[in-house]
Amino acid sequence: MERERLYLFDTTLRDGAQTQGVDFSVEDKTNIAKALDKLGIDYIEGGWPGANPGDTAFFNNPPELQNATLTAFGMTRRPGRSVSNDPGLSAILDAKTPAVCLVGKSWDFHVDVALGITIEENLELISDSIAESVRQGREAMYDAEHFFDGYKANPEFALACLKAAYGAGARWMVLCDTNGGTLPDEVERIVTEVLEHIPGSHLGIHTHNDTENAVANTLMAVKAGVRQVQGTLNGLGERCGNANMMSLIPSLVLKEPFKSMVDTGITEEGLKSVTLVSRLLDDILNRSPNLHQAYVGDAAFAHKGGLHVSAVEKDPRTYEHIEPQIVGNKRHLLVSDQAGRSNILAQLREFGLELDPKDPKVDRMLEEVKEREFKGFSYDGALASFELMARRRMGLVPKYFDVESFRVQVERRHNARGEIVSVTDAVVKVMVDGERYLSVGEGNGPVNALDAALRKDLGKYSDYIDDLRLVDFKVRILTSGTEAVTRVLIESTDKSNKRWFTVGVSPNIVDASFAAMIDSITYKLYKAGAPASLQ
Numbered sequence: 001m002e003r004e005r006l007y008l009f010d011t012t013l014r015d016g017a018q019t020q021g022v023d024f025s026v027e028d029k030t031n032i033a034k035a036l037d038k039l040g041i042d043y044i045e046g047g048w049p050g051a052n053p054g055d056t057a058f059f060n061n062p063p064e065l066q067n068a069t070l071t072a073f074g075m076t077r078r079p080g081r082s083v084s085n086d087p088g089l090s091a092i093l094d095a096k097t098p099a100v101c102l103v104g105k106s107w108d109f110h111v112d113v114a115l116g117i118t119i120e121e122n123l124e125l126i127s128d129s130i131a132e133s134v135r136q137g138r139e140a141m142y143d144a145e146h147f148f149d150g151y152k153a154n155p156e157f158a159l160a161c162l163k164a165a166y167g168a169g170a171r172w173m174v175l176c177d178t179n180g181g182t183l184p185d186e187v188e189r190i191v192t193e194v195l196e197h198i199p200g201s202h203l204g205i206h207t208h209n210d211t212e213n214a215v216a217n218t219l220m221a222v223k224a225g226v227r228q229v230q231g232t233l234n235g236l237g238e239r240c241g242n243a244n245m246m247s248l249i250p251s252l253v254l255k256e257p258f259k260s261m262v263d264t265g266i267t268e269e270g271l272k273s274v275t276l277v278s279r280l281l282d283d284i285l286n287r288s289p290n291l292h293q294a295y296v297g298d299a300a301f302a303h304k305g306g307l308h309v310s311a312v313e314k315d316p317r318t319y320e321h322i323e324p325q326i327v328g329n330k331r332h333l334l335v336s337d338q339a340g341r342s343n344i345l346a347q348l349r350e351f352g353l354e355l356d357p358k359d360p361k362v363d364r365m366l367e368e369v370k371e372r373e374f375k376g377f378s379y380d381g382a383l384a385s386f387e388l389m390a391r392r393r394m395g396l397v398p399k400y401f402d403v404e405s406f407r408v409q410v411e412r413r414h415n416a417r418g419e420i421v422s423v424t425d426a427v428v429k430v431m432v433d434g435e436r437y438l439s440v441g442e443g444n445g446p447v448n449a450l451d452a453a454l455r456k457d458l459g460k461y462s463d464y465i466d467d468l469r470l471v472d473f474k475v476r477i478l479t480s481g482t483e484a485v486t487r488v489l490i491e492s493t494d495k496s497n498k499r500w501f502t503v504g505v506s507p508n509i510v511d512a513s514f515a516a517m518i519d520s521i522t523y524k525l526y527k528a529g530a531p532a533s534l535q
């Protein structure tokens with residue numbers, strides 16, 4: 001059976017811009033549009049020309065796209081205005097994009113409450129606006145807002161809205177689950193009924209994730225016969241978001257029945273780039289990637305349970321539904337209190353260390369991990385600390401320095417202008433090559449001051465750690481055993497841009513931070529091949 005073409009429509013730059021906390025600059029929009037184009041998306045909805053200066057500027061200077069059709073979004077003409085005398089509609093058409101997508105009502109309740117007009121007049125708004133877009137040479141689409149709720153309330157009217165748009169020349173009628181409350185079986189049933197009136201090759205689906213079913217609803221609609229799907233990168237969008245393109249694309253390309261049913265136009269290379277594109281959006285939004293995002297999250301192919309790792313080592317298909325590389329992701333085998341010997345051996349191999357599985361060191365490492373995790377350590381988020389621990393057990397980590405003591409003093413006082421300021425001083429005493437170094441550092445908090453003091457003078461090691469930077473710092477108070485302890489996770493980097501994570505645990509937050517910091521510095525010295533201290 002020949003596969004039918006399924007068109008991918010991305011609305012990150014329009015519905016995604018309606019996400020709480022998201023505010024794209026024009027440059028962000030341009031970069032995202034280029035990435036979507038490269039990925040192989042068919043339509044890129046760039047925003048709403050005339051709605052705000054950013055969107056207008058984006059359409060005034062649109063990015064050059066190789067594959068995708070740039071689409072301007074907006075609403076049908078306003079009641080009481082003609083298409084030639086509606087500044088909103090004119091702004092959309094003046095953007096001169098090859099395609100326009102106009103949202104219109106399809107729920108009689110909305111026509112009554114939100115627009116306050118008759119249902120007949122609403123049909124005219126739709127047909128007039130679509131006809132004008134077609135007359136001006138645009139590929140026109142009608143976003144049938146609240147279609148599913150509208151269909152359930154008044155199917156004749158909801159269908160009449162679609163027919164008004166279709167009759168006026170719309171290429172696509174997009175069925176929107178605007179409030180996101182429809183469930184997959186309803187979507188399938190309603191789409192099947194709509195197909196008796198409008199061919200699937202002219203129907204699209206736009207879902208929201210308010211019941212966590214946006215992707216499932218989209219897949220059901222495709223299964224039923226729609227041939228355009230709308231979604232956003234990482235599922236951005238109004239309220240709980242839209243259908244996540246990063247999950248839709250791999251499912252449509254790799255899973256049955258879609259694989260045999262539709263052709264999305266996404267190439268093998270495009271599919272491999274989905275993880276990268278997902279991260280690009282997080283970078284632009286300055287957000288931490290969602291570890292647990294399907295297909296593209298860092299944990300999507302991370303195996304923690306000992307039983308899982310043992311089997312994955314024999315054949316990854318035992319616990320993976322696809323190969324991570326297909327979507328540009330990677331497999332991780334984690335070490336934690338859920339680990340077995342297989343986790344330890346697999347992780348050591350990642351470090352380039354081969355140990356005989358029967359070597360007693362493996363059991364001792366496993367015991368140490370479990371004991372320390374019971375005390376509050378967490379190694380699946382602090383691989384550098386685990387690597388140091390494992391290498392120490394194997395006698396591979398030299399002694400670099402000994403911290404004799406440290407002291408921190410936090411002072412909160414008024415400055416000369418009467419403003420409250422907080423100053424922190426730290427003093428650290430370390431022994432290197434049998435010599436004592438005493439350094440004083442100042443910072444905006446204890447960790448910052450200790451970091452400054454420790455790195456001010458570490459004797460012959462100072463040059464090795466010149467470019468080390470602590471980039472993130474996470475604190476958690478936990479109850480381990482019977483006492484409350486603090487766990488500090490530190491993320492460090494250097495000029496090579498490599499990042500490593502270390503952990504410290506103590507009843508005292510400063511002490512826990514210091515321990516994580518010492519691990520970070522030791523890791524850096526080890527990786528740089530620094531010589532041992534002559535003690």
Ligand SMILES: CC(=O)SCCNC(=O)CCNC(=O)[C@H](O)C(C)(C)COP(=O)(O)OP(=O)(O)OC[C@H]1O[C@@H](n2cnc3c(N)ncnc32)[C@H](O)[C@@H]1OP(=O)(O)O
Pocket residue numbers: 015018048050051052075076077078079103104105114115125145178238
């Ligand atoms: C389901 C969706 O996600 S649709 C997309 C929603 N996205 C956005 O709203 C983001 C961009 N929007 C905006 O910047 C502004 O809302 C604008 C510029 C479009 C309009 O701003 P304003 O003119 O101040 O109107 P406001 O937003 O307060 O209200 C919307 C008006 O459009 C009318 N309207 C709503 N939908 C439609 C429609 N499909 N066709 C015609 N008119 C409509 C409303 O009845 C209301 O009219 P009223 O002011 O006479 O009551």
Ligand SMILES: CC(=O)C(=O)O
Pocket residue numbers: 015103143144145146176177178179206208
């Ligand atoms: C058009 C749109 O975003 C919606 O109906 O949800």
